[in-house]
Every structure is written in structure tokens, then in C-alpha cells.
Amino acid sequence: MADERSKVADKPDILEKPDILRVPAPAPLVTFPVDVVVPEGRQQTPAVGQRASRADGRLHGLGQTKYIDDMYFPNMLFAKIKRAGVASAIIKSVDTKEAAAMPGVVAIITGRDIPCNSFGPSLKDQPVLADTRVFHAGDGVAAVAAETEQIATEALEKIKVEYEVLKPVLDPLESLKLETPGIHAPSANIYGHKIIKKGDVEKAFKESDHIFEGTFRTQMVEHVPLEPHATIAQWDANGRVTIYSTLGRITLGRADVGRTLGIPMSRVRIVATVVGGNFGGKNEITTEPALALLSKMTGRPVKCTFTRPEEFYASTTRHPLIMEYKTGVTKQGKILGRKIRLILDGGAYCSWSETTLGKACILSAGPYNIDNLEAEAFVVYTNKTMTGAMRGFGAPQVCFAYESHMDDIAHALGIDPIDIRLLNAFEEGSISPTGQKLHSVVAKESILRAAKMFGWNGMDNGNGTGAKA
Amino acid sequence: MVNVTLKVNGKTRSASVPPETTLLRMLREQFDLTGAKLGCDVGDCGACTVIVDGKPVNSCLMLAGQADGRDVLTIEGLADAEHLHPLQKLFEHFGSLQCGFCGPGVIMSAKALLDENSDPSTDEIRDALGGNLCRCTGYAKMIEAIKGAGCIMRGEQVPAVK
Amino acid sequence: MKRRGRGMATMWYPIGFTVAANPSAAVVKVNEDGTATLLTGTVETGQGSLTILAQIVAQELGIATDDVHVVSADTDSTPMDTGAIASRTTYVTGNAARLAAEKAKMTLFEVAAPLLGVRTTQLEALDHKIVVKGFPQRNMHVGDVANHARMVSGQPPIGAASFNPETVALDPETGQGKPFGTYVYATQIAEVDVDDETGETEVLRIVASHDCGTAINPMLVEGQVEGGISMGVGFALEEEILFDANGRQINPNLTNYIMPTSLDMPEVEVDIVDNYDPTGPFGAKGVGEPTLVPTAAAIANAIFDAVGVRVTSLPATSEKVFKLLQAKREQQPKQLGSSPASLPSGGNGAPAH
Numbered sequence: 001m002a003d004e005r006s007k008v009a010d011k012p013d014i015l016e017k018p019d020i021l022r023v024p025a026p027a028p029l030v031t032f033p034v035d036v037v038v039p040e041g042r043q044q045t046p047a048v049g050q051r052a053s054r055a056d057g058r059l060h061g062l063g064q065t066k067y068i069d070d071m072y073f074p075n076m077l078f079a080k081i082k083r084a085g086v087a088s089a090i091i092k093s094v095d096t097k098e099a100a101a102m103p104g105v106v107a108i109i110t111g112r113d114i115p116c117n118s119f120g121p122s123l124k125d126q127p128v129l130a131d132t133r134v135f136h137a138g139d140g141v142a143a144v145a146a147e148t149e150q151i152a153t154e155a156l157e158k159i160k161v162e163y164e165v166l167k168p169v170l171d172p173l174e175s176l177k178l179e180t181p182g183i184h185a186p187s188a189n190i191y192g193h194k195i196i197k198k199g200d201v202e203k204a205f206k207e208s209d210h211i212f213e214g215t216f217r218t219q220m221v222e223h224v225p226l227e228p229h230a231t232i233a234q235w236d237a238n239g240r241v242t243i244y245s246t247l248g249r250i251t252l253g254r255a256d257v258g259r260t261l262g263i264p265m266s267r268v269r270i271v272a273t274v275v276g277g278n279f280g281g282k283n284e285i286t287t288e289p290a291l292a293l294l295s296k297m298t299g300r301p302v303k304c305t306f307t308r309p310e311e312f313y314a315s316t317t318r319h320p321l322i323m324e325y326k327t328g329v330t331k332q333g334k335i336l337g338r339k340i341r342l343i344l345d346g347g348a349y350c351s352w353s354e355t356t357l358g359k360a361c362i363l364s365a366g367p368y369n370i371d372n373l374e375a376e377a378f379v380v381y382t383n384k385t386m387t388g389a390m391r392g393f394g395a396p397q398v399c400f401a402y403e404s405h406m407d408d409i410a411h412a413l414g415i416d417p418i419d420i421r422l423l424n425a426f427e428e429g430s431i432s433p434t435g436q437k438l439h440s441v442v443a444k445e446s447i448l449r450a451a452k453m454f455g456w457n458g459m460d461n462g463n464g465t466g467a468k469a
Numbered sequence: 470m471v472n473v474t475l476k477v478n479g480k481t482r483s484a485s486v487p488p489e490t491t492l493l494r495m496l497r498e499q500f501d502l503t504g505a506k507l508g509c510d511v512g513d514c515g516a517c518t519v520i521v522d523g524k525p526v527n528s529c530l531m532l533a534g535q536a537d538g539r540d541v542l543t544i545e546g547l548a549d550a551e552h553l554h555p556l557q558k559l560f561e562h563f564g565s566l567q568c569g570f571c572g573p574g575v576i577m578s579a580k581a582l583l584d585e586n587s588d589p590s591t592d593e594i595r596d597a598l599g600g601n602l603c604r605c606t607g608y609a610k611m612i613e614a615i616k617g618a619g620c621i622m623r624g625e626q627v628p629a630v631k
Numbered sequence: 632m633k634r635r636g637r638g639m640a641t642m643w644y645p646i647g648f649t650v651a652a653n654p655s656a657a658v659v660k661v662n663e664d665g666t667a668t669l670l671t672g673t674v675e676t677g678q679g680s681l682t683i684l685a686q687i688v689a690q691e692l693g694i695a696t697d698d699v700h701v702v703s704a705d706t707d708s709t710p711m712d713t714g715a716i717a718s719r720t721t722y723v724t725g726n727a728a729r730l731a732a733e734k735a736k737m738t739l740f741e742v743a744a745p746l747l748g749v750r751t752t753q754l755e756a757l758d759h760k761i762v763v764k765g766f767p768q769r770n771m772h773v774g775d776v777a778n779h780a781r782m783v784s785g786q787p788p789i790g791a792a793s794f795n796p797e798t799v800a801l802d803p804e805t806g807q808g809k810p811f812g813t814y815v816y817a818t819q820i821a822e823v824d825v826d827d828e829t830g831e832t833e834v835l836r837i838v839a840s841h842d843c844g845t846a847i848n849p850m851l852v853e854g855q856v857e858g859g860i861s862m863g864v865g866f867a868l869e870e871e872i873l874f875d876a877n878g879r880q881i882n883p884n885l886t887n888y889i890m891p892t893s894l895d896m897p898e899v900e901v902d903i904v905d906n907y908d909p910t911g912p913f914g915a916k917g918v919g920e921p922t923l924v925p926t927a928a929a930i931a932n933a934i935f936d937a938v939g940v941r942v943t944s945l946p947a948t949s950e951k952v953f954k955l956l957q958a959k960r961e962q963q964p965k966q967l968g969s970s971p972a973s974l975p976s977g978g979n980g981a982p983a984h
Contacts, residue, residue, distance in 0.1 A: 030548055030549065030550050033548045033549065033550060033551055033552050033553050034550060034551050035551050035552050035553075036553060038697050039561070039562060041696070041850075042695065042696045042697035043695045043696075043697055044695060044696075045689070045693065045694065045695050045757065045758045045759065046690055046693075046757065046758075047685075047686040047687075047689035047690045047694075047695060047696045048686055048687065048690040048845065048847050048913045048915075049845070049846065049847070049848075049849070050686065050696060050848065051564075051848060051849055051850040052682060052685075052686060052696045052697075052848055052850075053561050053562055053564060053682075053850075054561075054564065054679050054681075054682045054851075055681070055682065055685075055701075056569065056675065056681070057560070057561040057564065057565075057566055057569075058553075058557070058561045059569075060560075060566045060569030060572045061544075061553070061556070061557035061558075061560045061561055061566065061572060061576060062504075062544065062545070062547075062548060062553070062557060063502075063503070063504025063505075063543070063544030063545050063572070063573045064504075065569050066503070067506070067570065069503075069506075069507060070497075070503035072498075085879065086877070086878075086879075087877060087878025087879065088878065136878065137877075137878055137879045137880065138880075150487075150489075168877065168878040170874060170876075170878050194806065195803075195804065195805070195806055196801075196805065196806030196807075197804070197805045197806065198805070198807070214943065215943060216943050216944065217943065217944035217945070218866075218927075218944070218945045219870070219871040219872070219944070219945055219946060220871065220872040221865070221866055221870040221871065221872060222870075222872060222888065223604075224602075224604050224885070224888070224890055225568070225570075225604060226506070226508050226514065226516055226568065226570040226571045226602065226603065226604055226605075227506070227508070227568065227570045228507075228508070247674070248674050248676060248714050248715055248716065249674075249713070249714035249716065250672065250674060250704060250705075250706050250712075250714075251672055251706060251711040251712060251713070251714075252713075252714070254706045268706070269705070269706055269707045270705075270706045271704065271705045271706070271707075272674040272703075272704035272705075273704070274568070274569065274675050274677075275568065275674060275675065275676040275677065276506075276568045276569065276570030276677070277568045277570060277604050277605055277676060277677050278674075278676035278677070278715065279604070279676075279862075280716065282676070283714060283716055305507070307510070308508070308509040308510065308511070308513070308514075308883075308884060308885060309883040309884055310883075311883075312872065312880055312882075312883030312884070312888065313879075313880045313883050317872060355648065355649055355717070358649040358650075358801075358810070359645065359649055361806070362645070362649070362806070362810055363642075363643065363644070363645070366641075366642075366643070367641055367642060367643035367816060375806075383878045384874060384878060385872070385880065389716060391859070391862065391919070391920045391923055392644075392920045392921075392923060392924050393717065393920070395642065395644050395920065395921075395924045396863070396866060396923055396924045396926075396927060399640060399642045399924045399925050399927070399928050400927045400928045400931060400945060402928075403639075403640035403641065403642075403925065403928035403929070403931075403932065404928055404931050404932060404935075404941065404942075404943070407638065407932045407935060408941060411935070417638075417639055417932065418639065421639075421641050425641065426643065426816070432814075433806070434801060434806050434807050434808050434809070434810055435807040435808065435809075436808070436809045436810070436811075438814065439813070439908070439909075439910075440813060440814075440844065440906060440907070440908040440909075440910075440916070441814075441816065442816050442842045442904045442905075442906050443641060443643065443816040443818075445816075445840075445842075445904050445905075445906075446641065446816050446817050446818040446840040446841065446842055446904050447639075447641055447818045447840075449818075449840040449902050449904060450639065450818040450819065450820050450838050450839070450840035450902065451639070451818075451820065453838045453840065453900060453902055454637070454820040454822070454836075454838040456637065456639070456820060509884070509885050511884070511885075511886075513884065513885035513886050514885055563850075564679075564850045564851060564853075564854055567677035567678060567679065567854055567858065568676060568677025569677065570677075594893075595893040595894050595896070596893075596894065598892075598893040599892050599893055599894050600892075601892075601893070602885065602890065602892060603861075603893075604858070604861070604862070604890070605677045605678075605854075605858045606854060606857060606858050606861075607854075607857030607858045607859075607860055607861035607896055607899060608857075608861070608893040608896050609853075609857040609896070609899055610853070610854060610857065611893075612893075
């Protein structure tokens with residue numbers, strides 16, 4: 001066995017004689033072409049370090065990967081969610097009679113039907129379906145299951161919701177003020193706070209040759225996975241529900257479904273297939289409990305896929321940040337002290353804000369040796385789309401701030417951006433802002449290697465001329 | 470209902486569908502060809518790209534009725550019983566796809582390009598893929614694989630990965 | 632006129648959750664022919680984690696990647712996983728998978744040792760064989776050992792393990808503590824052309840030097856860097872969710888939410904920094920998120936180098952850069968011509984070649 005395999009591995013299957021394209025004859029669709037060889041990278045030992053191709057790569061190219069929306073079950077219903085469309089409101093009434101009477105509509109539920117209507121990775125402030133209050137325009141207020149997707153979508157129009165519209169708070173700086181009424185009253189608008197203190201930052205500023213300040217802002221963006229959120233729920237006769245979902249955190253999802261519907265975890269099965277992109281946006285439940293309930297009520301499997309607009313306004317987004325930096329340096333560019341204040345726009349619900357707050361705060365000083373540091377971060381509610389986990393959790397935002405700030409300092413002092421970073425960057429054994437001794441540090445190596453690969457030869461050479469004093 | 474008869478991957482297929490049904494939904498729901506994906510349903514993302522009468526088309530923008538009598542090629546029609554299409558072979562070999570959702574659409578756009586021009590430049594490839602959004606890969610390994618597939622189709626050696 | 636600029640950004644990024652427990656569990660079963668199955672609760676979201684985990688298990692068992700079948704993402708049959716989040720899969724789930732494979736391997740060693748006349752501590756697994764260290768000719772094919780284990784010894788080789796990074800809670804007043812098991816470092820350098828009349832930025836080239844500890848699969852690392860940079864370019868220049876005064880999104884669609892297409896991507900050159908982290912599986916750390924962290928900063932710094940304006944808010948759209956350029960011109964005393972010498976200090980981007 002081993003001998004045959006090493007023979008195949010010697011001949012790279014791609015680079016040997018070229019494969020003349022045959023125009024496919026009108027033949028039955030194939031499930032697996034016969035000639036396919038196991039790629040070399042996957043056959044080599046030792047396995048670590050190989051450019052091994054992915055097992056799902058072949059299936060992707062054949063169009064055979066089954067994503068949730070590619071799955072169809074007999075007797076399946078299709079669900080759609082009615083979205084509030086108002087950013088802040090009290091729900092006075094929900095009238096589903098006309099929608100329920102439509103031919104093809106099989107079941108409708110609202111927030112009242114959810115046994116335990118709250119969830120969240122840390123603060124459980126988010127409802128499965130909004131019940132008494134709406135906190136952002138994408139809040140779901142009802143879920144409809146119908147024979148076709150078309151009918152379900154039309155039924156949404158016929159659901160009448162009466163709102164007492166409230167003035168939304170959209171600016172995080174507005175929300176930060178103590179006199180602004182609490183969006184999630186009685187909870188305060190500031191729902192998270194983090195502080196890092198090291199050394200004596202005011203003393204460091206007094207000893208600095210120069211002080212630099214800068215304020216930076218970043219915007220709300222969306223993950224835009226090519227595959228929209230999708231879920232299918234179905235029960236068996238033993239009272240077990242199987243939920244197929246694009247959900248990334250299935251263990252947490254199972255706990256959430258169990259808790260919101262009041263059923264033991266042993267009766268909940270969550271299955272994820274290959275997901276068409278997550279980037280942080282599919283890491284908490286969305287429609288799963290609602291679909292499970294609709295499926296139970298109707299005795300049929302129920303599928304729900306988000307529309308592309310729902311991906312934008314009904315799923316999590318990246319926290320916008322306001323970042324204030326003050327840095328004291330010597331005239332050679334060595335950082336003596338840094339003071340940072342971060343305000344995170346925390347959207348309508350907490351979601352992954354606690355993690356984002358913590359990471360943004362810890363990372364905000366940059367990969368630099370700073371003995372005197374004060375970094376303080378706040379996250380506040382606003383009536384905008386909930387902000388949650390998105391690739392980087394605050395790091396891309398603070399990096400934009402601290403690296404723009406660093407270049408401003410370098411330019412003012414007439415120092416090459418490379419040199420000022422080499423002067424300050426972490427090394428093996430450096431102490432982080434939280435007092436952790438760092439190991440396996442290659443910050444300076446990455447700077448030097450990138451500079452060499454780019455052709456960054458000092459301040460006046462190569463492409464671009466760099467800043468000049 | 471409208472009655473539609475067309476050629477799909479070389480075979481004559483028929484369906485009777487509501488008039489507002491798109492070609493995309495007919496392929497997925499009537500013919501079980503779920504390779505073409507629903508990413509936005511309004512022609513912005515290209516995940517639904519198929520080839521109709523030799524041209525790449527957003528199948529979510531074409532009504533099933535408009536496809537009547539036409540010749541449609543989907544991702545499922547590329548490989549034959551013996552071989553993967555060179556695009557499929559190299560997309561796998563170079564790791565060009567990650568989540569794979571945009572894959573069928575990208576490959577169909579690439580096939581349409583290579584059928585017309587088997588030696589495209591990087592810019593021509595970027596142009597051909599301009600209507601296919603991908604969030605995972607940054608397109609880099611797709612471009613490499615498309616160039617390599619062009620080599621195979623021209624009967625030349627595929628250059629090794631840089 | 633187009634002006635060329637270059638800008639750099641360096642970053643650090645942690646692996647795993649902040650302080651909080653984020654364990655992963657894994658089960659490895661060795662089949663009677665020496666191939667294996669890995670059970671993991673992680674969900675493949677496109678980054679290639681299942682391939683990486685197969686490579687880690689294969690490495691531990693001395694077999695090939697293709698010999699390991701990965702079963703994932705079913706709460707009924709796969710052990711818990713905290714999720715493919717915080718760039719933790721290679722490090723945390725990878726460590727769990729390696730430990731599980733090691734346990735299964737120990738059963739193979741226990742069976743092979745008496746057959747080879749040595750102690751278990753004298754054995755290693757490589758190239759499909761269980762081998763006596765220092766005497767490679769004294770070996771047994773892993774399939775023969777696995778078959779013997781099951782059929783003769785009655786000891787099916789199964790290993791189950793979990794891993795959670797070591798952390799120390801942060802002091803509420805000073806933030807001091809050990810929030811993460813490890814961090815990664817990276818630098819990106821961007822080369823841009825900025826049109827000083829329209830404010831439009833074109834990113835020509837990005838060089839990215841990334842640390843991921845041991846690169847379990849360099850091809851997949853490159854894929855992450857190239858993909859992350861595409862997200863970073865969008866974050867830097869184009870993407871923004873806009874709200875009206877009533878708090879409703881104005882552009883919840885892909886026509887008006889502008890994200891990078893194949894036409895917007897720069898040439899990307901990827902460099903993987905040689906590194907080894909002893910706390911990670913075979914020295915590996917992670918790479919999923921870090922790849923987009925420094926991109927916007929590098930581009931913003933390159934814009935400053937090209938046309939001397941500092942963008943302090945993202946995205947750096949043409950309109951924004953155009954307004955900054957206008958404001959800058961209004962502050963200057965009248966200049967004759969547009970030669971570099973007449974530009975004020977602060978970014979004297981040479982005209983693009």
C-alpha cells in the first residue's frame with residue numbers, strides 16, 4: 001500500500017502531460033469523475049507544512065457542496081420574519097388575523113409565543129422576537145411559516161403592528177451623556193467598561209520632549225458572507241428537534257435553543273454543514289428557536305433564509321469606534337507614555353460587545369513597549385443595528401488609530417516610519433499592557449521582512465518618498 | 470403557470486412554473502441543480518452565474534420563461550464521466566476556493582472567458598470576474614488557477630506555483 | 632495627477648477568548664488499517680480548519696493528511712467546541728486534536744512495544760510506521776499495529792482530549808493579568824496611487840509579513856492573508872453602513888454597500904515569518920483575523936505619503952480625501968506649478984510612474 005502511494009506521489013498530477021479538454025458529450029450528470037487522483041500534498045508525510053489541498057475543495061468546484069439552502073425536505077414549509085422598520089418603539093399590538101387567513105399560510109408566531117424570550121453570549125438582552133419593545137429597525141416582531149417563500153413574504157405585509165414610536169438615540173456620544181434616557185432602562189446606556197493602568201502616565205507626559213494627540217473614527221461595516229443566514233428545523237416523533245443551521249457556535253446554540261424553548265439539551269440536535277462564510281456574523285442564534293417552534297406547531301420541517309437586506313439590518317455588524325490618543329515621546333521617538341480613550345458604539349444589543357471591548361482596550365496601545373499607560377474603553381447602547389463579533393473584534397479599528405498616530409509622530413519628528421517602530425516594538429520577553437510576559441514575539445522581524453520584500457530603502461528611496469522633516 | 474422547455478447541461482428539460490419564477494429558482498427547485506446559489510437575488514453578487522447560449526448570465530435576473538428554448542450550462546455540466554474540467558482541477562489544486570459559495574458562479578464566468586480567450590491577461594481575468602463577489606479569497610488564487618486552466622486548454626504546461 | 636505613496640502598519644493580535652474559558656474537545660479513532668477519524672465540534676466556515684486539523688492529527692500519528700477523515704459540527708456526535716472564532720481553531724482545537732491523537736497513539740505504542748521488544752518510550756510514529764527511535768529498520772506498519780490492537784489485544788485505539796488556554800483574570804482597576812495564551816504579529820506595507828484632483832485611491836500592491844507560528848498549511852495561510860486584505864481594502868476605502876435620521880439603514884444591499892471586487896484588489900505578496908510557539912500544536916498559533924487588522928492603517932499612511940493629507944476616519948472615500956485636499960490647498964499660500972518642491976512639508980508623494 002505504502003509503496004504504491006509513494007509512486008503516485010512522485011508524479012505531480014497537474015504538471016505532467018497536459019490534459020486536453022474534451023467537450024463533454026451529452027452524458028448523464030456525473031457525481032464523481034473517474035480519473036480523479038488524490039493530490040500529492042495530501043499524501044505526503046510529515047503532514048505539517050504541506051500545501052495540502054482541501055477535501056471540500058473538489059466538492060466546491062463540482063457544485064456538490066450542500067449548504068443549508070440547498071437542502072430540501074418533504075413537506076417543508078418556508079418562513080420569513082417581519083422586521084420592525086422603526087428604530088425605537090413600544091409595541092402596542094400585533095394583529096396577525098389577516099395574514100393567518102391567507103391561503104398557504106400555515107402558522108404565525110410572535111414574541112409572546114417564545115417561552116424564555118432572551119439570549120446573548122454575555123448579557124442576555126436580545127429577544128428571539130421582539131415582544132414589548134423594539135430597539136433597532138431590524139428587530140423581528142413576527143415569524144410566518146407558509147407553503148412557499150413567496151406566500152410567506154406576502155404574508156408579512158398583512159401583519160399589522162401598532163407602534164408607539166420613540167425618539168431613537170443614534171450617536172454614541174449622545175448615548176454616553178448621563179442625562180440621555182437609558183435605551184434599555186433600567187440598565188444604563190454604558191453597558192461595559194474596561195480600564196488598563198500601568199505606571200504613571202501624567203509623569204511620563206511631563207518628562208516627554210513632545211506630546212501628540214489624535215482622534216480617529218471608524219465606521220459600521222458588515223461581514224457580507226456570500227451565503228445568507230439559513231436554518232431548517234424539524235422534529236421527530238420522540239420530541240427531539242434537529243436544527244440545521246449556518247450557526248458557527250453550535251454548542252452554545254444548542255444551549256440557547258434549550259433555554260429559550262424550555263427543553264432539555266438532550267432533545268436538541270444542531271447540525272452545521274460547510275458554511276458559506278461567517279467572519280463572526282453567524283456566531284449566535286437568530287431564527288433557530290422561532291423555527292423550532294413553528295416546526296413543532298405545524299408538524300412539518302420549516303426553512304428560513306435571510307434576504308440580502310436582512311443580512312445588513314437583521315444580523316450583527318462591526319462596532320464603530322471613536323478613539324482618542326495622546327502620546328508623549330522623546331525627541332528620538334521613544335514612547336514614554338500613552339493615554340487612550342475608546343468609545344464603542346454598542347448597537348441595540350450587547351451580543352459580542354464585551355469581547356470586543358476587552359480586546360480593543362488591551363490591543364489599543366499597539367505592539368509597543370510603553371511603561372506608562374492608561375487605556376479606558378466604554379461601550380454604549382444606541383438604536384442601531386446590533387454590533388457583534390466581526391473579524392478582529394476591535395483590532396482593525398484600534399490599529400488604524402495607533403498606526404496612523406505613529407506615522408503622524410514619525411513625520412513630525414522627521415523619523416522613518418520603520419525606524420520609529422523598530423525603536424518601540426515588542427521583543428521576546430517584553431511586557432504587555434496587562435503585565436503579561438510575551439513569548440514567541442516576531443514583531444520586529446515582520447517589520448524588517450516586509451520592508452525588505454517591499455523595497456523600502458530608507459526615507460528617500462524607492463516608491464514614494466516618505467515623510468521628510 | 471408557464472411551460473418552459475430548454476436544454477440544461479446537454480439534456481432537454483421541462484417545467485411548469487409560476488410566471489415570476491427566475492431561471493435560478495427553476496434550476497434549483499425544479500431540476501435539483503443547486504450549484505448556482507442565491508446570494509442576493511437581485512443580480513449584485515454573481516453567485517447565480519450560469520452560461521446561457523454561450524454567455525455568462527445572472528440567472529436570478531432571467532425569468533424562467535425567458536430561458537425557454539435556450540441552451541443552459543451549469544456547474545454540474547462541466548465535469549464529464551472521466552475528468553474534471555481544468556478549471557475545477559486547478560481551483561482545487563491551488564486552493565482557490567474557501568467557503569466555496571461563490572465558486573460555481575466564478576467558475577462559470579471563468580469558463581465563459583476561457584472559451585472565448587484561452588490566454589487572458591490578469592486584467593482580462595479581473596474584468597471577467599468583476600460581477601462575481603467573493604468575500605473569502607481576495608481572488609488571487611482564482612486568477613492563478615484560471616491562467617493555469619488556460620494553459621491546459623491550449624495544450625501547454627501549467628507553470629508551478631510561485 | 633496621480634501621486635504615489637507607501638505606508639506601513641504593524642499589529643499584534645491575540646489567539647483565543649479574553650480570559651474566559653474557551654475549551655475545545657476532540658476525539659481521534661484509529662481504524663484497523665492505520666487510517667483515522669477525527670471528531671470535532673468546530674464548524675468549517677471556509678477558512679480550511681478541517682484540513683488543518685487533519686494535518687495535525689496526521690502529523691501526530693505519522694500518517695498522511697488524506698488518511699484522516701474529519702467529522703464535524705453535529706452536537707449529537709461531535710464533542711463540544713467553543714467555535715471558529717477569535718482565530719482560535721488552529722491553536723485551541725488543534726491542541727485538543729493533537730492531544731487526542733497522542734492518546735490514541737499511546738495505545739498503538741502499548742500494543743507495538745512488546746511486539747518490537749522495546750518500551751513504549753522508545754517508539755515514534757512516522758511515515759505510516761511505528762518505529763524504534765534510532766533504529767528505523769525495526770518497525771511495524773501502523774495498519775498492522777492498529778489491526779493487532781483491535782483484533783488481538785482488544786484495545787481499540789481511541790483518544791479523547793480537551794484543551795483550554797491558560798489565562799489569568801484581569802484586575803478590574805488596573806487591567807493587569809494574562810488574558811490570552813499567545814499572540815501573533817504582522818506588518819503590511821501598501822503602495823497606492825492617489826489622484827490629487829479627485830481624491831480617488833488605488834491600492835497597487837500590498838506586502839504582508841505575517842506570523843502564525845508554524846504554518847501548518849502555507850497555502851491556506853496565503854488564502855487567509857489574501858482574503859483578509861480584501862476585507863481590509865474594503866474597510867479602508869469603500870464600505871460603510873449608512874443610517875437615516877430615523878435609524879433605518881439607507882444601503883442594505885450590495886449595489887450601494889460598496890465592497891471590493893476582483894477589479895479593486897491590489898497585487899498581494901505574502902510572507903510567512905519563521906516562528907515556533909511551544910504552546911501551540913507543532914508550534915502553530917493562528918491567522919484568521921490578523922490578516923485584515925493592519926491593512927486600513929497601511930493604506931491611510933500611504934495616502935498621507937502620497938498627498939500629505941491625514942485621513943482620521945474610515946472609510947477614506949474619494950469624497951473625503953478630496954475635501955481634505957481642498958482644505959489643504961486653501962491653507963497654502965498660492966503656489967506656482969505643482970512640482971514636488973512646492974508642496975508643503977508632510978507627504979511629498981512623487982508623481983506616479
